[in-house]
Amino acid sequence: MQKSILVSVSLIGSFLFVLSIHGREKDEKKAGTYRVQAGDSWYSTARKFNLDPKTLASWNGRTVSDALYVDETIRVKSLGPSSEELKEKKPPGKPNFPLSQRESIKHPFSDTSHIPHKGVEFTKLNPGYVRSTLPGKVINIDYMDGYDNFVILEHQNGWYSVYGNLERVYVNEGQNVEAKQRLGSISKNKGLYFQVNQNKSAVNPIQFFQIGSS
CATH class of the missing domain: 3.10.350.10 (LysM domain)
Known part of the structure; x- marks a missing residue:
């Protein structure tokens, strides 16, 4: 714990x-x-x-x-790992989109020092479920102001994924999940908050998807 x-x-x-x-x-x-x-x-x-x-x-x-x-x-350098470093630690398989349908990004990832935003927040245009981007293990489920309920998964090669703004959670801590497995439902009037880390460094989720597909 x-x-x-x-x-x-x-x-x-x-x-x-x-x-x-x-x-x-x-x-x-x-x-x-x-x-x-x-x-x-x-x-x-x-x-x-x-x-x-x-x-x-x-x-x-x-x-x-x-x-x-x-x-x-x-x-003069991004706070996160470089593209070369990320390529050496590719995700274990091609990451899946964390929603059943593609949604546009309402609040993008930001690596600036004055307005940091360590993940992306999608718009909520369609009802649906949040799903695991990769196979992994549920290491934390909690509630935080601004993120509502959130789930953190641990994946291979030092990758973690965070799913916030959840109204309901369908998994338990310690549970192993498959790719595309349902993790929960999105809070009313909110879009999914999705964050990806390579160990302690936040990575732009768009870059994460590109690296995993290459």
């Missing part, structure tokens, strides 16, 4: 100077940060890290029209 509680908090609730200059730069690179130098702009900095300037600015809660300041530290 303690493990389940810790996992649920990590998956849903969490929104992750050395003396020499050489050592400082090494630590910053490892942490995915960069200390702004004189003459830097969003565009020139983005080129250094092979990034889109708008993406770089959004990771830091700003736009490309906002100023950069000398000696400030900005984020």
Whole structure:
């Protein structure tokens, strides 16, 4: 039970100077940060890290029209695992859509530092059931304000999936489930909240589906 509680908090609730200059730069690179130098702009900095300037600015809660300041530290790396890292830890099989019918996304995944949203929330256009995207084990069932009832599944290769905004839950903690097995029904006037983690790192569910299909 303690493990389940810790996992649920990590998956849903969490929104992750050395003396020499050489050592400082090494630590910053490892942490995915960069200390702004004189003459830097969003565009020139983005080129250094092979990034889109708008993406770089959004990771830091700003736009490309906002100023950069000398000696400030900005984020130059996504908080989650890279595409290369994810490919090495592919989901165990092709993930299934967690709803019986495709729904559009009402609230997308966000990896920005100022407005984090670690999953996606689908619109609710059709009645139906929430189903497991992959075979797995139910490790936690609980209630949280803003998410209603939620279910967390553990899958192979360090993958976890979270299903929130549930009115009713049809499974039990410790239960092994098959792919496409019904987990519950969606709360009235809400869309499914769906989150995917590779261990402790939240992954864009759209990227998750693409990696699992490749």
